Each structure stands twice: as C-alpha cells, then as structure tokens.
Amino acid sequence: MNSVVIIGTGLIGASIGLALREAGFAGAIVGIDASGDELKAAQELHAIDTAARSPEEHRAAIASADVIVLAVPVLGILHWMQQIAPTLRDGQLVTDVGSTKVKIAEAAQTLMPGRCLPGHPMAGKESGGAALAEAGLFRGATWLFTPLHEFTAIEIEWRGWVTKFGANILDLPAEQHDRICAWVSHMPQMVATAMSSVLEDEFGDSAEMRAIGGRALREMTRLGSSPYSMWRDIAHTNETPIAETLHTLEQRLQHMRENLKTAQLRDEFQKANAFRFRT
C-alpha cells in the first residue's frame, strides 16, 4: 500500500489519515471532500498531504490510489461506489466506514466484486468535523468488517493497518451487522430522539422541568442532539431491523404500563438488572 485516497475528510476520515501517519505509513494520502473547509482543516492537521478539488483531480487521485476509503454517510458511500466502480483496476481496494452494511455489501457484489471490504469502526464523538480528528480515535474501539470473499493481499494489508490503529477487528456478515447495530445503536438513538421530542412538546424551555431533571434525564436525552443529517441515511438503509427493535420496545413499554402495580413490573426490573451492561 503506497497511496490512499480518503473520500470524506470529516472526523472519521481525517482521523484515519492521522492514524495512518502515527502507525508509520509513509505513502501518499490524498483527501476529497464536498466541503472546502473540511478539506483545508484536514490538510492543516496533516491528516492528508494533498487535497483533490476538481473532478479531474478526483479521478486522478482515485486512479492512482491503492486503497480508496469512503468516509461519508451511507447514501454518499453508495453514490461514490457507483461513480468509481467503472474505473477500478486490479489490486485496488475500496473500503468504507458506513454505519450500515447490507446495502453497501449488495452494491459491492454488484458493482465491484472482489474489490471491496466493507468496514465500520465503532468510534466517534458528539460532534463531527476534521477539527476534532485524532490519531488515537480508534484505539481500543471495535472495527467491524463484512468480508465478501477470500481476503486479497491488499485487504490483509488494510486490516493490518487497522490493527496498528489500536482497533480490535470483528468480522460479521452484513445482515448480522445491521441487526445488532439496530439494537445497540439505532434503537437507543431513536428512543433518545423520541423522548426529547415528547419532552419538547410537553415542556419546551420550562424552568421547573429543567430544575427538576437530573443526571438521568440528561443521559437519556443526550443523543437527542444528534442531527437528522447523520441519521437519515441509517434509517433509510436499515429500515426493517430498526422497525423491529422499535416495535419490540413499544410492546415492552405497553406491558410495563399495564403492569405498574403488578409483579410483572418486578420481572422486567430483574431482567434489566441481569443485563447489567459491562464496558
């Protein structure tokens, strides 16, 4: 691997550039981003060496890269995959960091068989943007991959770099990835959004509500500040699994609501206690 192009130089993309450098990668890192500001910020941080700005520069950067990292939201990844598929040559690897994997794995099999290793680092911050990028962002984090064929030489090399970033690799089939992520990430987000939304309807900026709400309320609604722009693509590309988790939760809440004074409520608390999430 002598050259990498990172498409999307926000928090994750720019952190990958910094992590590569910290891990000793000495080749070229070119950045592409729809936002000139993000591109400039990534370059100032030395997360990328050069910024490709025009369509011609994009084509040249992609043509000469050994690894093409797609670090934009999921619908953007699917769009870029269609754009670059006709120009790919043997030995190039396309990988991504998208939050859902079924649609991306489908596109990979159709558009670029044998040339794509979908990925998903479980890392991030409350806000995005290249300015918050860090070489250590992936240290100790799980980096999911969805292998679609026997590993190629360039895939094995990319996985080696990810390990050098300090991440722990876990391979999962696309359907299993999207189903687990629906439960542990997408459902919590939708619940925090729903809670924040009903509280906004009920209280707006009520001083009494804010004086009374404590740590529990802050924690349970923190994700309510997540922007739709981040979540639209996830909801679009993982609709059925997310809908299943929400339906299950709605039924459980109804059951608890109908049993606030019965021993059934105790059973739910005991099951929740048993869950006792660690790490």
Added chain:
Amino acid sequence: MNSVVIIGTGLIGASIGLALREAGFAGAIVGIDASGDELKAAQELHAIDTAARSPEEHRAAIASADVIVLAVPVLGILHWMQQIAPTLRDGQLVTDVGSTKVKIAEAAQTLMPGRCLPGHPMAGKESGGAALAEAGLFRGATWLFTPLHEFTAIEIEWRGWVTKFGANILDLPAEQHDRICAWVSHMPQMVATAMSSVLEDEFGDSAEMRAIGGRALREMTRLGSSPYSMWRDIAHTNETPIAETLHTLEQRLQHMRENLKTAQLRDEFQKANAFRFRT
C-alpha cells in the same frame, strides 16, 4: 429546632444528618432504621448521635423531636405517618424526602393537618446506603416542597436549614410535582428498564453485542441496574401520570417507526434538537 429524628438512615437520611452538622446544627439527632447495619453505619459517620432501636426508644425519640424526617421509600413513609400521627403535638414538624407527593400530601391533610411539609430533594447516587452519605449531597440540588398551608415557624426554620445545605428550594403543588417527576424521572427509568430488558431477551451476555455497544448503549441502559425495590413504591403511588408518559412515548415511537423513510422523521429530530437539555 433543638432535636431531629431521622427515620431511615440510608443515603439520603444519613446525608441530612451530616448536612445539619456541617451547617452548624448543635441539637440532638436521633436515627431510626429497620436495618441495624445502616443505623450503625450512620452513627459511625456521626450522621446521628444516637440510634433508637426498640419500639419504646422509637416512641421516646419521636415524642421529643422538633422535626421528624421520614427518609424511607414512599410506602414506608405512608406507614410511618399512620404510626406517628396520633402522638404528634403542637410545634412538631413532619417532613419527608419521598419521590412522589400526591399520596403523601393526602395522608398529611387527613392524618396531621397543619403539621406536615412534604419534601423531595433531587439528589442521590447510583447506589444507596449510609456508607455513601455526604454532607455535600444536596449542594446545588433542587429541593422540592409541597406546602399544604401557611408556613409555620418550624417549617420556616426547616426550610432555612435546607437552604444552608446548599439546596435550591422550589415549591410545587403535589399534582404538578408528580406529573413533572413522571416525565423527567419516572419515564426515563421505565424506558431504561424496558430497553435493558428487551436487550437481555435478545442477546443475554453475547460477546458480539458487548463488543459493538458503545457509550450510547451504556448511557441509555445505565438506569437498567436500578432495583425494583426502589421503584415499586413510585410506580404504585404515581401510576396514572407514569402511564400517561409511557403511552405518549409509545405513540411517538410508533410514529417514528412508521416514518423511518419520510420527512416526518426529520421533524422529530428537529424537535429533539430544540429540546437540548441544559442541566
């Protein structure tokens, strides 16, 4: 105020004893608790001077106290109110720290008119027990009161001590208290319990689920470790307001589930963004 009896010397009761001392209270503080261990721990911390252990010692302590602080769960508070009501004399104050106020205010009006100022400090820790008690537990916290009549002299004095603890007093009618607490405290708890419970059903101790779940999942399920023993009394004495919040949330989740791919989802995210909870 020359003497106080604290009934229930767990985290909140023992912290009240310590806060009184730190604020300069020089009178007697007697403790009562069903658990000999909690009583001993409170005494060793100097949260109480003496422990009243037998029914005779209880009666004597209560008879000689200017202020009787009920710091047990809500059903326990209602039980103690019935026990002590016949023995109360002019000038004594009964106050409490219970999580719901409608049932307690009703009992106060019936059993001890003019002698009770229900209260509710919004403070606590993840675990209970006298061993975790602190004089500073109430500093900066909101301490809710539900005044039931013109303030008496002893009530004004007790409110002065609460202010010296560093707490901010907020007076709310009982119905309003229970309704707001249902939204900002009881609903978040029930949701965390429901989420933890469905995740336990779905995954148990699955290593993959735990490797993938991050900060969002930890935060959204932290309250899942709350014990039923703490919440049974709250669910029993605030059933209708809690059921209303859960029903509203169920409907909102259903709406989002049915609109994962429409602009309605964007509207919910925008409303949630507007909520932006500040401490």
